Amino acid sequence: MPSDRYAVKSVEIGGFRGYRDPQRLDLNGQSCMFFGGNRSGKSSTLGAIEWCLFGEFASLRGETTGTLDELVNDHSPRASVTIELQGPSGVVKVVRTKSRGTKITKLEATTPDGKVCKDEEARKTLYKLIGLEFDDFTRAVYLHQEDIRDLIVGDRDTRSVAMDRLLGLDQLRNVSEGLKPKPVRDAISEIQAARDEVVAAITGRIQEANKHHVDAVNKAAEKGLTGPHLSLDAGNTISAKIFDNLTEIAGEVQLEVQKVTPAKSGNELSGYAAVARTIIEKIRKRLPETKQINELTEEQARIIAVKSDYSAAVSRLNLATESVRTYEKENGGKTSIEGKIEATQSRTKELNAERDQIDAKQKTIKDGLKYLDEFTDVKNCPICQRTIEDRDELLKHLRKEAKEKISAKLVDIDAKIEKETKKEDGLEGILRKLDRLHGDEERASKELEQKIIDVSSALSRPIKAGENVAAILDAELGKIKRKILKFQKPLEERERKFEEIESQVGQLLAIAEVVNKKQRVDELLKLQQSEELKKAEDALTALSGLEYTVNMVGDCVRGLQTELAPALVDKGMPAIKKIYDCLVAHPYYSELKIEVEPSSRGALKNIYNIKALNPSDGGETLVCQRFSTGDMNCVALSVFLGLAQQDTYSHKAGFLIIDDPSQSLERERKEELVRLFSSTHERQLLIASEDEVLLHLLDKAIDWTHVKKVEFGKWDEQGVKVRS
Amino acid sequence: MTDFKALVEKKLKEKHSEDSRLKDATLLVSNVFKWNEEGQGTIEEGLKSEVKQVAGPVKKDLKALLSKLEEA
Numbered sequence: 067m068p069s070d071r072y073a074v075k076s077v078e079i080g081g082f083r084g085y086r087d088p089q090r091l092d093l094n095g096q097s098c099m100f101f102g103g104n105r106s107g108k109s110s111t112l113g114a115i116e117w118c119l120f121g122e123f124a125s126l127r128g129e130t131t132g133t134l135d136e137l138v139n140d141h142s143p144r145a146s147v148t149i150e151l152q153g154p155s156g157v158v159k160v161v162r163t164k165s166r167g168t169k170i171t172k173l174e175a176t177t178p179d180g181k182v183c184k185d186e187e188a189r190k191t192l193y194k195l196i197g198l199e200f201d202d203f204t205r206a207v208y209l210h211q212e213d214i215r216d217l218i219v220g221d222r223d224t225r226s227v228a229m230d231r232l233l234g235l236d237q238l239r240n241v242s243e244g245l246k247p248k249p250v251r252d253a254i255s256e257i258q259a260a261r262d263e264v265v266a267a268i269t270g271r272i273q274e275a276n277k278h279h280v281d282a283v284n285k286a287a288e289k290g291l292t293g294p295h296l297s298l299d300a301g302n303t304i305s306a307k308i309f310d311n312l313t314e315i316a317g318e319v320q321l322e323v324q325k326v327t328p329a330k331s332g333n334e335l336s337g338y339a340a341v342a343r344t345i346i347e348k349i350r351k352r353l354p355e356t357k358q359i360n361e362l363t364e365e366q367a368r369i370i371a372v373k374s375d376y377s378a379a380v381s382r383l384n385l386a387t388e389s390v391r392t393y394e395k396e397n398g399g400k401t402s403i404e405g406k407i408e409a410t411q412s413r414t415k416e417l418n419a420e421r422d423q424i425d426a427k428q429k430t431i432k433d434g435l436k437y438l439d440e441f442t443d444v445k446n447c448p449i450c451q452r453t454i455e456d457r458d459e460l461l462k463h464l465r466k467e468a469k470e471k472i473s474a475k476l477v478d479i480d481a482k483i484e485k486e487t488k489k490e491d492g493l494e495g496i497l498r499k500l501d502r503l504h505g506d507e508e509r510a511s512k513e514l515e516q517k518i519i520d521v522s523s524a525l526s527r528p529i530k531a532g533e534n535v536a537a538i539l540d541a542e543l544g545k546i547k548r549k550i551l552k553f554q555k556p557l558e559e560r561e562r563k564f565e566e567i568e569s570q571v572g573q574l575l576a577i578a579e580v581v582n583k584k585q586r587v588d589e590l591l592k593l594q595q596s597e598e599l600k601k602a603e604d605a606l607t608a609l610s611g612l613e614y615t616v617n618m619v620g621d622c623v624r625g626l627q628t629e630l631a632p633a634l635v636d637k638g639m640p641a642i643k644k645i646y647d648c649l650v651a652h653p654y655y656s657e658l659k660i661e662v663e664p665s666s667r668g669a670l671k672n673i674y675n676i677k678a679l680n681p682s683d684g685g686e687t688l689v690c691q692r693f694s695t696g697d698m699n700c701v702a703l704s705v706f707l708g709l710a711q712q713d714t715y716s717h718k719a720g721f722l723i724i725d726d727p728s729q730s731l732e733r734e735r736k737e738e739l740v741r742l743f744s745s746t747h748e749r750q751l752l753i754a755s756e757d758e759v760l761l762h763l764l765d766k767a768i769d770w771t772h773v774k775k776v777e778f779g780k781w782d783e784q785g786v787k788v789r790s
Numbered sequence: 791m792t793d794f795k796a797l798v799e800k801k802l803k804e805k806h807s808e809d810s811r812l813k814d815a816t817l818l819v820s821n822v823f824k825w826n827e828e829g830q831g832t833i834e835e836g837l838k839s840e841v842k843q844v845a846g847p848v849k850k851d852l853k854a855l856l857s858k859l860e861e862a
Contacts, residue, residue, distance in 0.1 A: 190828055237794045240826050244833025253845040260852040267859045593859075598851040605848040609841065615815040616837070619822065622801040626794075 071720025073750040075150040081142030083110035086785030097751040102778025107786030108754035118147035118162045120200040197717035205231040208723040217702040229674040232709045233634040241623045250613040261602045272590045279583035286576040301335040301577040302328040319352035332582030339574045355557040366546045372524045373539040379517040383510035390503045407493045414486040421479045428472040628664040631672045642708030648738040649700035696730035721750035728757045795823040
């Protein structure tokens with residue numbers, strides 16, 4: 067076995083698939099035959115090697131749970147596989163473990179120098195040592211029973227990859243598959259899109275800024291500013307003029323104005339304009355005329371208010387007096403009304419006396435009638451003692467007197483009493499209202515007296531009786547107005563100066579706006595030449611160059627793949643043919659050939675056609691078209707083992723794993739297979755089989771002191787039974 | 791074992807001796823075979839990393855510039 071490759075020294079499996087308790091197989095780099103019945107643990111043993119090295123278990127592909135707990139033995143909490151690989155510089159120990167319930171596996175690799183690395187670092191270390199990823203391992207090292215025939219019947223792309231790997235072109239294949247210009251192109255597109263977006267945004271902002279600049283220029287034109295007057299220098303000239311003027315006026319009111327330096331931007335000019343306006347306001351407040359006018363205006367307002375209050379009080383008193391007069395004219399004075407009330411009361415008294423008299427008469431008549439009714443034999447009037455001549459006539463007369471005359475008189479007199487009472491009530495109401503009007507008049511009079519006191523206080527002089535208060539107030543107001551006019555004249559002159567300065571400030575603001583907008587346009591124009599855009603262009607150039615070189619290298623690599631493959635096939639063909647002759651010994655197709663042609667579809671790659679031919683008559687066929695299943699298996703094994711003998715592989719796995727190689731083979735072929743195995747010394751062979759015929763043939767042909775034999779007993783709850 | 795890196799470099803020289811990018815391509819070959827030592831998938835990752843080194847800062851700068859423009 068070549069010393070630069072790694073062979074399996076030992077395997078220790080525990081808690082993995084059928085394995086319950088840890089079991090160790092010491093192979094010491096020797097080839098090994100694993101024999102046992104169906105489900106005895108052979109495939110689990112070979113799969114444990116695969117899983118330990120790569121964390122994958124090909125037999126489970128597509129039929130797994132999320133946590134891959136199928137890998138863990140039902141009676142164990144975790145799976146653990148340890149492999150010792152014997153290599154050129156010593157032993158590499160690889161340990162992979164996985165606990166139930168988690169998909170994550172832990173990997174640890176110890177290199178011959180004692181360095182221990184874990185997980186991703188361990189994966190990288192293993193790759194550097196063996197030079198294989200899982201996919202390559204299943205194509206070039208571990209021929210699964212379901213994959214053996216795939217080399218023949220699989221699709222051309224699968225065969226292309228497998229043959230490239232078997233011929234040792236995997237490095238070139240890795241490069242041609244991994245080195246594609248798409249990531250470069252994608253980055254170019256992304257940068258172009260980002261650059262275009264930025265350029266479009268800058269262009270949009272420039273258009274917007276230009277519009278604002280034009281608007282500012284037009285507004286400045288309305289203030290008579292055009293062309294050369296719209297520069298920063300022009301703004302500074304106006305600014306200096308404004309502050310010179312302000313300094314001069316401010317001195318008059320003891321206000322200090324700080325000097326301004328020439329502005330460097332539109333914003334600074336705007337700031338100066340704001341400062342100038344503040345100074346103007348301060349000066350305005352400090353001017354003596356302003357103070358005087360303010361005081362006089364306040365005095366004027368106070369007098370106007372007093373006058374207004376006085377006039378209102380006079381009006382209210384006049385109105386109250388007029389009301390009293392009008393009422394008295396209509397209803398008479400208080401004495402007259404009181405006399406009328408007295409007359410009414412006297413009349414009522416008389417009527418009540420008259421009523422009492424009638425009432426007594428009525429009572430007498432009623433008593434007489436009652437007496438006569440009670441004493442029927444009375445002959446004389448009980449009152450006057452006159453003889454009663456006709457009793458019935460008397461009763462009739464008395465009843466008529468009581469009912470008609472006296473009652474009528476009472477009704478009449480009651481009506482008169484009521485009338486007099488109402489008249490008295492009305493007169494009392496009139497008297498009350500008159501008293502109220504007099505009260506109003508008195509209050510209005512007192513209020514007016516208070517207002518006159520207020521006027522006196524406002525004018526700071528006493529008001530004598532009979533003086534015309536309104537005229538006095540008008541005279542005072544006239545005096546104040548004249549004083550205000552006297553102070554207003556110089557103030558107006560000052561205000562004209564302020565207006566002139568404010569106009570300059572307005573111009574300064576207009577210039578500042580134009581300068582600002584122009585500065586914005588200039589800033590945006592500079593962005594078009596910005597460092598970011600320059601760098602983007604540089605990056606695009608660099609990436610275009612990278613894309614070019616990626617294509618250059620990719621073309622060369624693919625070219626090499628197609629150039630090298632035929633020569634490598636030719637080199638391997640004698641060994642392949644030799645095995646083919648032994649294993650297949652086809653009665654008609656005695657020769658085997660592998661045609662290599664570059665693919666005419668898509669990216670450049672090799673297409674391999676495995677054909678059988680009859681040299682005597684030129685008959686030719688694709689193996690997959692005419693061969694039996696057993697013969698196809700043999701052809702696949704011929705290619706696999708033939709190329710293995712040539713040592714063309716670029717990886718450093720010095721062992722081959724073959725699962726169930728004798729399936730569908732006749733006894734003669736099995737004999738040939740045994741001969742082949744017994745004469746293969748280039749690689750450590752790890753072969754699993756349940757074929758008893760093969761075992762019998764091997765027993766006869768192989769010296770077991772150089773080859774290990776591991777037999778598997780019947781599997782039970784305790785796990786796999788291994789007998790070495 | 792075959793030195794494929796040397797083979798690719800030789801092939802590049804034969805095919806592109808006049809090409810101004812030959813030096814860049816040769817450097818890329820060195821990188822590619824270095825990445826390959828790490829495992830199959832790392833060639834693509836290595837190339838992407840190269841691309842990212844060039845494109846990453848530029849994309850970031852352009853994005854920042856665009857944000858600045860949108861804020862203004």
